[in-house]
Amino acid sequence: MTDASASISRARMIDVAQAAGVSLVTVSRAVNAPDKLAPETLAVVRAAIERLGYVPNLTAGSLASSRSRIVAAVVPTISNAVFSETIEALAQTLAEAGHQLLIGQSAYRAADEAALVDAFLGRRVDGLVLTGCNQNAALIARLKRTAIPVVQTWDLPDAGGALIDMVVGFSNRDAGRHAARHLIERGCTSLGFIGAEEDRSRRRLEGFKDEATKLGVLSVAAELIRPPAQMDQAAARLQQLVARQSDLDGVFCNNDHLAAAVLFECHRLGWPVPNKLAVLGFGDQPMARAAAPQLSSIRIRRAEMGERAGQMLLTRLSDREPESRCVDLGFEIVTRGSA
Amino acid sequence: MTDASASISRARMIDVAQAAGVSLVTVSRAVNAPDKLAPETLAVVRAAIERLGYVPNLTAGSLASSRSRIVAAVVPTISNAVFSETIEALAQTLAEAGHQLLIGQSAYRAADEAALVDAFLGRRVDGLVLTGCNQNAALIARLKRTAIPVVQTWDLPDAGGALIDMVVGFSNRDAGRHAARHLIERGCTSLGFIGAEEDRSRRRLEGFKDEATKLGVLSVAAELIRPPAQMDQAAARLQQLVARQSDLDGVFCNNDHLAAAVLFECHRLGWPVPNKLAVLGFGDQPMARAAAPQLSSIRIRRAEMGERAGQMLLTRLSDREPESRCVDLGFEIVTRGSA
C-alpha cells in the first residue's frame, strides 16, 4: 500500500503493461473497457495496476481521444444558494457518469462569461452549462458553430433570449406575472418588488408589472439591488418602497432570503404580515418553512434543473438525442402564511 | 469574426505557424512567453491567431508541460453559503493567475473524498484544496507522497487532524469555547447547541461543552442534524432542547441560518430574545444583520480563507515558499442584540 502510494503519478501505462507481461492496449482496455478482455488477463493487469499504484493520466487520454470527460458550467456566482443547488445536482449527475465539473463565475458580467467560455473551449470540455438565455450575440454564434453540446438554464429563450442548443428552465416573466396575480387576488392594491440588477430579476419584474397593469393595479414600485443582493440590504429597500408608496401592501421578493429579511423588518416595525403587508418570496428554499409567518413563495425545481441539464449533456455525449432540447420545468406558487 | 468563430477548435498551432510564416515554437512563444519574441514577429503571429480564431488546446499543452493549470477543490457541498464563499474567493484568485477550478463534493463522506482526490490526481491537477483536516490516514499518506501542493481549510490540524502540506483555517474547538464563555458571561445557565453530524460541528461542540464545564455550567444539551442541516429543521430541534432542559436560556447554532430559524421560532412562541433565550450564530453572514433582533455571531474570514488558499498554491506553483504553511485566520465574536 505504501509502496503503491509512492508510485502514484509515476507509473505509466507502459510500466503496467511490462509488469503484467501484456501490451499497452491491453492495459488501456483493462481500464476503459474491461469486458473486452479475458477474465484472466484482466485479473493479471488489475493486479499490476494495484501493485504499481497506477493512476491513469487523464490528460493524455483526453488528448488522444479528444474527449475530456470534463463539463464546464458558468454561473453568476456560486455563493448564492439558488444557483449552487443546481450546480450541486449537476455535479452529482455528471460524477455518476465519470465526468467532472469545471466551474466559472461570471459575476453577472457578459464579458467575463465570454472569457470563461473561451478558456473552457481551450480545455476542450465535452459540454457546457450556462446560466440564463441572454448571452451576447458573438458568444451565441461562436457556440453554435462548435459542435459541443450546450445547455442553458434558469430561463427560457422565447421571452428575450436565443436558444443555443438545449435549454432547461422556466419562464421568469411568467413567474413575475403569477406573483402579481397572487398578491392582487389576496387584496393587495399597492405593490412593490425587491430584486437585483440582473437579467432574470428584471424579467420577473417585467412580468410582475405587466400583470399588475392588466389587472388594474397601477401602483408598482421596484427596488433593484446591485448584485450580490444580500439580505442585509432588504430593510432599507423596503423603506424606499414605502417612501414611494405609503400605502404599500404587497411585496414580491427576488428570493426567499430577501423575503425573510423583509419579515424580520416587519417584526421590527410591528407590522402584521400579511395583514399590513403581504410578502411573497421566490425559490421556496428551506428558509420559507422556517420563517414566521411561513413564507408564501414561488417554487422552482433548482436541483432538477441541474440534474436534467446533466442528463441532456450525457445523452448527447453518447450520441443519442434527448427527448426534448427545450425543457420547461415550470414553477408553482406555494401559499403559506405570508401572502 | 464569423469566419474566425467558425475555426474555433479547428485551427491548430501548426496552422497558425504556416499562416504567419513562422515555426511552431514561435507561435508557442507568442502565446506563452510573448516577451521572448521580436515585436514584429509577435505582431505577425498575433494577427494570424486572430484571423484563424485559434484557441490553444490546453489539454495538449498540459500533457507536454505536465502542468494543467487546474486546481481542484473538495468541499462537503457547495450548496452551503458557508463553503461557497470560500470557493468563490478561491476561484477568483486562481482565475486571475490563469488557473481554473475543478469542484468535487464529498457529501461529508470520507470515501467520496478519497475517490474524488484520486480522480483529480489522474487529471494531474496542479494543486488541491481540501475542507477540514480530518482526512483518513491513507489519503493523507498518499497526498504527502505526491509532490503536489495541498491546502487544507476550515480547521487547524493541531486539535484533531494531521497537516498534509499547508493549511489556512481557524480552530473550531476554540470557537466553541468562546461561544460558551460569551453566553455564560451574559448570564446563561442552561445551554444548548444545534449543529450537524459533521466533523467541524462536533469540534465546535467539544469546545463548547469543555468551556461550559470549566465555567461551572453543567447543563449542556446538543442536537445534531444529519447534513444537510437545513433551516426548516431548527424549530423541532429547539423544542427537543427545551424538552431536555426546560430552563434553557442560551443556544449556540452551527450557522446563522439555523440561528435565524431559531429567532423565527421565538417570535412564534412569543419568547423575547435575548431575555428568555439568548441566540448565538456562527459565520456572521449577511443574515445576521438582517435578523430581528440582530444576531450575535462568530465571524470567520470565509472569503479570505479561499483567497489565501489560492495564493499559497500559486506561490508554491511558482516554486516559491509561502510566508507560512500554517495560517490561523482566527475568528471574532460579534455582539449584537440576540446574545
Place this chain on the structure above:
DNA sequence: GTGAAAGCGCTAACAC
C-alpha cells in the same frame, strides 16, 4: 531571436 527534433502518455484504427 528563431527553429528542428523528440517526446508527453495515452487511444484509435486496423491487423492478426
Place this chain on the structure above:
DNA sequence: GTGTTAGCGCTTTCAC
C-alpha cells in the same frame, strides 16, 4: 482477445 502502428497538439531541450 490481443497486439502493432500512428498519431492527438503541444512544450521542451538544444542548436543555430
